[in-house]
Amino acid sequence: MKGLEVAWRTLLQEDIDEPCIVGSWIMKGDYYSRLVGRDYWVDKENVYLEALVRLGVNLCPQFVYPMDRLGNASVVDENWANRLGIKEPEELLPLIEALPEDEELEREFDLEAAARAYAEPIKRRIDATHGEVLFLDSFGQADFMGPYNEWGYTAYLEAIALYPEHVRRYYHYTATKGYLQNLAIVEAVRRYGIAPFVYGGQDICDNAGPLCSPQKLDELYFPELARAIRPLLENDVRIIWHCDGNIMPIVDRLLELGVSGLQGFQEEAGVPFEEIVRLHSRWGRPLIVWGCVSVTTTLPFGTVALVQAAVRRCFHLAGRGRGFGLASTSSIMPEVPDENIDALYIYGRYYGRRYLRGEVDEG
Secondary structure, eight states, rough: OHHHHHHHHHHHHOOOOOOBBOOOOBOOEEEEHHHHTSSSTTTTHHHHHHHHHHHTOOEEESOOOSTTTTTOOOOOOOTTTTTOOOSGGGGGHHHTTTTHHHHHHHHHOOHHHHHHHHHHHHHHHHHHHHOOEEEEOOOOOOSSHHHHHHOHHHHHHHHHHHHHHHHHHHHHHHHHHHHHHHHHHHHHHHHHHOEEEEEEEOOOTTTTEESHHHHHIIIIEEEHHHHHHHHHHHTTEEEEEEEEETTEEEEEEHHTTTOEEEEEGGGGGTTOOHHTOOBTTTTSSHHHHHHHEEEHHHHHHHHHHHHHHHHHHHHHOOOSSSOOOEEEEOBTTTSSSSSHHIIIIIHHHHHHHHOOOOOOOOO
């Protein structure tokens, strides 16, 4: 069975005997060089694509790879969390007031061009991996995390409290852009035959929980997110949501909105995998889960045996036929030993096959 078929049938929650191995977050170019036998830094994208196939990855939901030897996918500096140098929340008001209205966004939107632009990179990467890897991409959302990158945490969070209507206006603007993008994704699925699944999310939480109260999110943010994703839900394009930090206080809201799956699960932040795998979507289906070998504990500091134990635990907790994909919790950074990465992917594929074929105890 080709890797693409394994991933597609897993996402459809069929009970098959090949494991879904999810990859794209190894931020260690020298590992790719060793694995492929060619210098990653000379030919990044092609070495990366070949490495995915060699690792047995059959699902890549985010096309991201290291751009420097520190493992960064983008270049940042010490001002990355306040690119505009905002000092007071009042400075945000004219920026928000100058945003275009819905009618202008709709007038400038080209559905066919957007659908083609969305589908072409996905199809090109599937072809480049000879049908062994199913690639997904992101989707349109109301933007929660962009403001703290652009404006800084302090001014943004103060604006939520002091100027909620302006913040709502920003969420509305980004949700309109997201709604239009999602119309294009639906068209891309229909016209170009890409998989009806999308992956993405917003880093709403840190390790202590949401950055603002769930009540404020209910008031300002979630209604706009619901509007943005409506075209996807109405056309059965399923959403797998990336979650950082402690999402437990808002996970019920994400499921009510129509999220079909979750990826991440920082158990050290209070997100128990045992509880996540018991959840269902609002349509009653078991929740698709991708995870959850820790990139902050097990992978950088554990032994190969501990990584292998974490792999076994993931398969046993997730079970069969629910859309499970074995994955790291987030980006695997350069300090992770090569042998631990091997243990995650190569052992993960070996053990996953044995588990799904009933060759090991299901307990």
